[in-house]
Amino acid sequence: MALEPVLIAGEWRQPVNPSGSFKAIDPTAGKPLPESYPVSSDDDVAAAFRAAEDAVVALRAIPVDAIGRFLDDYAARIEAAADALVERAALETGLPATPRLRNVELPRTTGQLRQGAAAARERSWCLATIDTKANLRSCYGPLGGPVVVFGPNNFPFAFNSVAGGDFVAAIAAGNPVIGKANTGHPGTSKLLAELALEAARGAGLPPGMVQLIYRTPPEIGYTLVSDTKVGATGFTGSKSAGLKLKAAADRAGKPIYLEMSSTNPVFVLPRALDERGPAIAKELYDSVAMGAGQFCTRPGLAVVPKGDKGAAFVAELAGLFKAGTAGTLLGPSGATAITAALKELVGSGARVLTGGRAVEGDRCAFEPTLLEVSAKAFLERPHDLQTEAFGSVNTVVVADDVAQMAAVAAALEGNLTGCVYSDTTGKDDDAYARLVPVLRGKVGRLLNDKMPTGVAVSPAMNHGGPFPATGHPGFTAVGIPASLLRFAALRCYDAVRPHRLPPELANRNPTGKMWRLVDGNWSQQDIAE
């Protein structure tokens, strides 16, 4: 049976010596889709690296505007092909075609591509820093090797390995990308890569600019992140897979940016509970249930004070979970993983209040599940009770008082987000002042009175956080231009003759709009000769 082709060196070609094949699953029916995709061997990977190396060389002579044209054109092609993309992504992921895929995720994806195009052209992202007196000039530039992107299962467009946030950041920073498709949506990835290839050709980019393989045996995955030719890796996925890739990349001295896991705690302070407990419960449930709970920022922990209001909050929440419908999961492994996580949570002292089982039948689905545990029990086994259950699952931690809520915060591992709900008239301000200094260091993004599931594509976003939420606390995976800095090297020019400087560091501002730090001041001006 023919295998779907891989995209290597600008051509769709049959895999060389594939070590196996796989099919995507329609999670609404639990049935495999007809196409067979290859599990690539080292032959495909080596060929991709060779083409990427050629692309790195070719890119040195290609003006950045070509990258901008590529990203803009790619966005337009995605819009033109929206019907086919949405249909395929819905089939492979079970995510609703509308509004989710067509009206939310697809526009987010094209928006990211266009922001990347603007950043590539405008160049402020590279933080050009010029010391005219010492004649030293520095800025960020491409890594000198391809970026390998491992896309997650939960955003077939917006975090796709050949169209999503990491892809845009890597390309806009001037690097070729080798995409490792998420095996949940290989067909969507293939459609996107076809569009990317057309756009890259149209913009005059080298054939190895965008490449795609679908799957590899684990050891080839380690090669992907640690080969001497690699520039860096962007990975979004499970902690277990991420840590293995991290170990391989670290040993080779290769940067790897991981977004791995997060329980995204929500703290509800006492007077907020008094003021609007049921409304917060509703917000929390909606946030947990969004996308069948398969968001990196889904709140997996809620921390509330005990007492009547706390009990009422838990009861209200339990009612919502009980009445909620089980969304379709992204694939058959979802329910297995949730079951395993629940076993861990329950074995560590949490109690299931509602839900707890996979939905019977062929559809991939799991009951909305609420657990409860005392803060005292949580503090005895904080690591185990932070096991991530990637679905509509939340564990309510019931604390004796604000001091114990702060103790729970102190026991948290690194998270992407942390939310605090407080009384709108200031009655919780003392409690806030006790809790937040502890919580602040544990999370990448701190929110007030809102749930964390919305991740705006803003320059001021931080979709990142301390380990093990990510691999490094200083970088964000969402938000242009900052996300580009993951895929860039700092390059200094010391007494380099003026005509040899890159345009970003020449006396003349290359775009007239680029911000540069010149002798301590940010400026869009040319530098006087």
Place this chain on the structure above:
Amino acid sequence: MALEPVLIAGEWRQPVNPSGSFKAIDPTAGKPLPESYPVSSDDDVAAAFRAAEDAVVALRAIPVDAIGRFLDDYAARIEAAADALVERAALETGLPATPRLRNVELPRTTGQLRQGAAAARERSWCLATIDTKANLRSCYGPLGGPVVVFGPNNFPFAFNSVAGGDFVAAIAAGNPVIGKANTGHPGTSKLLAELALEAARGAGLPPGMVQLIYRTPPEIGYTLVSDTKVGATGFTGSKSAGLKLKAAADRAGKPIYLEMSSTNPVFVLPRALDERGPAIAKELYDSVAMGAGQFCTRPGLAVVPKGDKGAAFVAELAGLFKAGTAGTLLGPSGATAITAALKELVGSGARVLTGGRAVEGDRCAFEPTLLEVSAKAFLERPHDLQTEAFGSVNTVVVADDVAQMAAVAAALEGNLTGCVYSDTTGKDDDAYARLVPVLRGKVGRLLNDKMPTGVAVSPAMNHGGPFPATGHPGFTAVGIPASLLRFAALRCYDAVRPHRLPPELANRNPTGKMWRLVDGNWSQQDIAE
């Protein structure tokens, strides 16, 4: 016999259960100095972490101005104690008291401290980014754990674990520091820490702000970089030690910034050789010989074209090396390490032209040593022939032509610096255009027509580069404010109520001078309400 005390939790105290002791060596005589310093056990390390954790908490309530006052006052105290510091450092390192220690390194050190003070107060370093429409605000802040600094042997002041560049960067970013003294100059480190402690007390900083231990067994070193309480580590030293610490930190998901090794290649293009070969040879020798060759940026490789001019260059250089005096090395291990490196280089095909032996007698010294190897031989064993010899040692690589010079560049590992000498009238511009695109990606700092040993403390400096020169290509160890970003976490505030924002992100510009990226434009203005 009494051991020198360690500085823990604001007190000079006897080490608890030390696992041994050591003495510094006067390298001019090869004799141990009288004081005995402890090899600290886990007890000291655990106590330091506890005090650092308390300091992290206390710092949340301390205004940044206190950090500025501390760093300024510390600089002043260093100047007031210059006689004692210079005397002790000269004794322990063999470096000349003047001009090197007193007139160059000490002013550099106090300059760094004052630049750090200014950065801490002015706050632009934290790259505050504000999206008023989305109400998202981000900036860099402290790591939430101490920074462990391992200082190198070659700069007893400017890279000292309790006074140097990493120290300043960590403190200015708001973190406590646990200094691991270089064992070559424990007495200098102790004197500095005494001054730091006085200055920290005077500024009202917590007792755990600056701590000092001298040495640990290797396994305790791994604990230092991987403990759950650690924020990050800054290490400057050997590749072998650095890679072991990196492995330990990586496994724990803890950031570690390493400056490990570099051969700092110098390429002399053909017409530059025609134009001014002897002058370049003199520059190269002076750069190699500076500080007895014990600079991270000492040029260890020179790449020249073959032919009469190339041969004359090598002969000129060999004459300078032969006539040169052997500077005193930092300690007895220096000559052993150079001997081992030379064995590796010669075993890989390089030929010793002059030098090659340790100087006889008690003084720690090694003959200035020049080696030669053909580019063809270099390209057969590029890894082995990039073995770093930390002394006045250079290997000249003789290439057939510019294409082969570019091939040598392509075979380079990551370096801190790369220099290109070219004809001043432009006759080498074609050759430059062939070589430099290859070289650029291999080095952190590219220089034209100058040697790399000067590392200006400038915002535009990059004292960094691709692995294995450092552990990450995106960061610099020298240059304020950029060096602070190594010791900072990105923190986002999403819809956080105005009165709860840190001053850096409030509508009012906290200093009136802080640069912030507000809605896409860098600005020093307040944000309109």
